Amino acid sequence: MADGNRAVVFANPQDMQVENLDFPKLEMPDGAKAPHGVILKIVATNICGSDLHIYRGSFPVPQGMVMGHEMTGQVVELGSDVTFLKEGDLVSVPFNVACGRCRNCRARRTEICETTNPDVACAAYGFNLGNWQGGQAEYLFVPYADFQLLRFPDKDQAMEKIRDLALLSDILPTAFHGLMEAGAKPGSTVYIAGAGPVGRCGAAAARLLGASCIIVGDYHKDRLDLMKQNGCETIDLNEDVPLTDQIEAILGEPMVDCAVDYVGSEAHGIGREAGDMDPAHAINQVMDATRPGGATGIIGVYGPDPLAESKAEQEGTFPLDFGKAWIKSPRISGGQAPIMHYNRELMMAILWDRMPYLSDMLNTKIISLDDAPDAYATFDKGASDKFIIDPHGLIPA
Template sequence: MASSNRAVTFHAPKDMRVESRDFPKLQMPNGKSAPHGVILRLVATNICGSDLHIYRGSFPVPEGMVMGHENTGEVIEVGPDVEFLSEGDLVSVPFNVACGRCRNCRARRTDVCETTNPKVDCGAYGFNLGDYDGGQAEYMFVPYADFQLLKFPDKDQAMAKIRELAVLSDILPTAFHGLMEGGAKTGSTVYIAGAGPVGRCAAACARLLGASCIIVGDHNKDRLELVKNNGCETIDLSQDAALTDQIEAILGEPRVDCAVDYVGTEAHGLGPQAEDMDPAYAINQVIDATRAGGATGVIGVYGPDPLAKSKAEQEGTYPIDFGKAWIKSPRITAGQAPVMHYNRELMMAILWDRMPYLSPMLNTKVISLDEAPEAYATFDTGVPLKFIIDPHGLIPA
């Protein structure tokens, strides 16, 4: 058993460091013993677009916090109350920390667990939501393991597809959740705001669901080229034209059945305003792009943002064009994804090769733990990559 634990830690905006920390214990953040928990050796731990909110200073976290909420690992220590997991099992860790016992967890609403964070009904690893250490590390502690962890049925089969299965912890279920909340189904026309890794997962999920016209909007030409090469229509949001006009040029009508915001508070405007951050822009964009009677998903991270220009937006209050949307009888759903509502089914879709567009859409790059700080800086430039940290050199080339 190792005695220390090297991890990626946050020190200040744009200052990530790899440092040695104590080896994790079967213990909750409040010090209470956690016999229901396990210790994992991390096999894959990804850098997420949400991590960039922290990296840029948009989402405040404590100095020294261990980063990482997209985690896949091997069980190496099992608490005495754990019955259904064994040492050596390979598991996916949903980013929602959930007890499995409260009213919301019992309804599979693990995004709003009532017990794992005393400050708000939401717990998460490496995100200042309950003081749970993240998994961009060699080892991590996971509580309520029997409930939370998704065990892969065949370890060798899983390792052969680990680059795809590594996104079951967050961005693939998050992408799928946005489409579900937007009512996407066979034949739907879909607009996806953002061609980052979550938006690209959404494009792959839309293909899985049988959507017809899948349109992805972004300012980054390299990201747009990647999704275009994988069968999507694209809109360059840096062009000075109304989004609905650009949708009409593709679709023949200005609005879609389902529109989803995968961007969040760091969205930018259209055309000449594209250089200026407008935290409410993506929300208003997708509401406007949704047809009357359609549905809109708001999956990008929103909350108090110290980088926003106005005091109201810094406090988490955003100007939403609800008055214009009301007449369309809108259905708008927002919030984090309940990962456990989708991850098993998506795992099976990957294992049975039903998502052939996922891997080329993701465009993964595997890196070492020591390369993580540099990867954060590179990812922040908008490159069309998904960085997967391999702390122990276990991922096949």
């Protein structure tokens, strides 16, 4: 067993550091013993777009918090109450910390567990939601392991597809959830706001669901080029043309069946206003782009943002164009994704090669733990890579 635990920690906005910490214990954040938990040796731990909210200072967290909520690992220590796992198992960790026992968890609503955060019904690793330390580290403690962890059936097969399976902890199920909330199905036309890693997972998931025309909007040309190469239509939001006009130029009509906001409150305007931060732009954009009777998924992160320009937006109140949308009888759903609602089925889709294009669309790049601080800075500039940290050098080239 290792003596310590090297990890990426938050020092200050735009300042991530790799530090040497103590090896994790089978203990809850309040110090209570956790015989239901395990310790994982991390195999893959990703940098997520949500981590950039913390990196930029939009989502305040305490100094010294271990970053990361997208983890895949190998079981190296088990609590005495763990029954269905064994040492050596390779598992995916849902980013929602969930007990499996409360009313919401029993209804498969693990994104709003009632017990794992004393302040609000929502807990997550590495996100100042319940004081759970993150997994951009060599080792991680996971509670309620029998309930939470998704075990891969065959370790060797899983390691061959680890770049794709590493996406199961968050962004692939999150992207899929957005499409489910938007009612996507075979033949649907879909608009995806944002070609970051989650938006690209959304495009891949839309293909899996059999969507017809998949349109992706973004400001970064390299991201849009990646989408074009993988069969999507694209909209450059730097163009000073209304979004619905650009959709009509592609589809022959100005609205889609389903639209998903994968951006959140760090959105910007369109065209000549593309350089201006507009926290409500993405959500208003997808409401505008959805046809009457269609549905919209709001998956991007919204909440109080100390960097926003107005006092209302700093407090988490945003100006929504709901009056214009209301007449269309919209269905609008938002919030975090219940990862466990989707991860097993998506795992099987990956293992049986139903998403062979996933790594190409995500543009995954394997880095070391020491490379992580620089990768944060690169990702913050809009790079098209999806960074996967390999703390122990276990992922094949």
